Amino acid sequence: MAGLTPKTTRRIGLAQMQMSSDTDQNLDHAREMVRQLAQSGAEIVCLPELFRSPYFPREGNTSHFELAEPIQGPSTEALSRLAAELQVVLIVPIFEKREAGLYHNTAVVIDADGQVAHTYRKMHIPDDPYFYEKFYFAPGDLGFHAADCRAGRIATLICWDQWFPEAARLVALDGAQMLFYPTAIGWIDGEDDDENAAQRESWLTVQRAHAIANGVFVIAVNRVGQEENLNFFGSSFVCDPQGRILEQAAADKEQALIVEIDLNRIQEMRQGWPFLRDRRIDAYADLDKRFRR
Numbered sequence: 001m002a003g004l005t006p007k008t009t010r011r012i013g014l015a016q017m018q019m020s021s022d023t024d025q026n027l028d029h030a031r032e033m034v035r036q037l038a039q040s041g042a043e044i045v046c047l048p049e050l051f052r053s054p055y056f057p058r059e060g061n062t063s064h065f066e067l068a069e070p071i072q073g074p075s076t077e078a079l080s081r082l083a084a085e086l087q088v089v090l091i092v093p094i095f096e097k098r099e100a101g102l103y104h105n106t107a108v109v110i111d112a113d114g115q116v117a118h119t120y121r122k123m124h125i126p127d128d129p130y131f132y133e134k135f136y137f138a139p140g141d142l143g144f145h146a147a148d149c150r151a152g153r154i155a156t157l158i159c160w161d162q163w164f165p166e167a168a169r170l171v172a173l174d175g176a177q178m179l180f181y182p183t184a185i186g187w188i189d190g191e192d193d194d195e196n197a198a199q200r201e202s203w204l205t206v207q208r209a210h211a212i213a214n215g216v217f218v219i220a221v222n223r224v225g226q227e228e229n230l231n232f233f234g235s236s237f238v239c240d241p242q243g244r245i246l247e248q249a250a251a252d253k254e255q256a257l258i259v260e261i262d263l264n265r266i267q268e269m270r271q272g273w274p275f276l277r278d279r280r281i282d283a284y285a286d287l288d289k290r291f292r293r
Helices: 023-039 062-067 074-086 159-163 165-173 193-214 264-272
Strands: 009-016 044-046 089-099 102-110 116-121 147-149 152-156 178-183 186-188 217-222 224-227 230-233 237-239 245-248 255-262
Touching: 009 023, 009 217, 009 237, 023 044, 023 074, 023 255, 044 178, 074 089, 074 102, 089 152, 089 178, 102 152, 116 147, 116 152, 159 178, 159 193, 165 178, 165 193, 178 193, 193 217, 193 237, 245 255, 255 264
Parallel strands: 009 044, 044 089, 152 178, 178 217
Antiparallel strands: 009 255, 089 102, 102 116, 147 152, 186 230, 217 237, 224 230, 237 245
């Protein structure tokens, strides 16, 4: 109707989950949390990385490949139906079986009509003690892009991608208003408490910096709970384009969190801090080198 002001607020749902060893139970639990968040007004809901199972890359074991599924598989089919029923956008991280012997760590964006709006394959693949993802996942080949959905223009990156400013910058340059990071990050048993606290603070700080440097909202959704020798520290959060944490979940329990954001903050911050305007795009060619010396 003429004269109406476009709606600029969005209600973001974060499903901070603890996983069981039963993949069907995890899917059912995810659906319950999505339904709860949607009924409370969420317009877009993000699930944690690899939510269908415990975090299997803590070891290299070929039997875990049985957990993989195609994009048009059980997880996306069930959650596409739910998205259409509830009229909510869903970010669904899966262990993607692209072909025999070719697997990805993938996030599928399902629009509020139940159709797939975007697919992202994790680009940065870690290989650290108890995070042996290179054993399972090929690096993504779909690039860094944003996509339009009913809730706005969004981008997804995944966990280890959180530490790379280039990835956040590229999706911002593609018009992302909201940057979602489905995540599985935690502490290894036996590490020093001070070191654990510093690691968590680094994780928060680097993502808040992405929000500031790019003038976007950042949403990180972590799993939570003890899985053998890994303690996933939750702490899922939303921060605004000034890096302010608007809401944050607990470190030690499941939580369904709804956060309202105002997309007008993007314009306000970019006008005051015009980092995109002042970039020296004529001087950044060496970023395509591994190291300059």
